[in-house]
Amino acid sequence: MKTFKFVLVSLCIMSMLTSWVSIEAKKKEEDKGKEVESKLFLDDSKLDNQDYYNQFPSSAIQSFENALLTPKVSDIKIITINSDQTKTDAKIAEEMIAVALGMRQEYVNLEAEGKSLLSGNLEGSELEISEMVKAKLEDLKNAKAQLSESQKVYFLSGFTYLASSIVREKVILESAKMYVDEASKATGMAKMKYAKDLPYATAVVTDIPILLESQIKTINEFATIAKTQSIKIPENVTKSLFE
Secondary structure (H helix, E strand, O other): OOOOOEEEHHHHHHHHHHHHHHHHHHOOOHOOOOOOOOOOOHHHHHHHOOHOOOOOOHHHHHHHHHOOOOOOOOOOHHHHHHHHHHHHHHHHHHHHHHHOOOOOOHHHHHHOOOOOOOOOOOOHHHHHHHHHHHHHHHHHHHHOOOOOOOHHHHHHHHHHHHHHHHHHHHHHHHHHHHHHHHHOOHHHHHHHHHHHHHHHHHHHHHHHHHHHHHHHHHHHHHHHEEEEEOOOOOHHHHHHHHH
């Protein structure tokens, strides 16, 4: 069977989204079988409008700054809320990168089918799209291709939203560890209150380190592309991620 080796950015974003689906499934068994509507973040009619796309770097920074304030607590409800925000940031990052690569229509078409432009789980002619993604990212990384000014804005925004996900995931991981630790020490009736959500918290503790390892490699790949494309990443973002 043919194996596709995508660049790390492609692997990371979708593996993250897929893993979060897996984690949530362990927490919400009652939701199995329910159809989840895929919603687009960007407005297709405004993608080339400068006033429209220039708002995203600041909104991405706001998300990142909010991520830095994510509380480390063992409250499972707060952990879940933070997890939902992490998934949202990851999805926005994926959409921004698709636009930056000039592959908006491919992204929209695959989303309508419940698939992802940056996924390795594509078949038939869709694999050709995946090869195109790989080639575009490699050309950008090696400065063989240049992004337009608007594409740079979308790339920067995608970078920052992905950075937000990484920051939040680190806190979520520590929070879930606290929950599991408390559950292991609880006795009697107190232990019962942890039983329902313990599988979810355990899944977070197990899966997030793998995601983070991939994401950190991915954000480094993004950083390389940013340098070759003369895209300035905000100092507070790089400091939080790379120092």
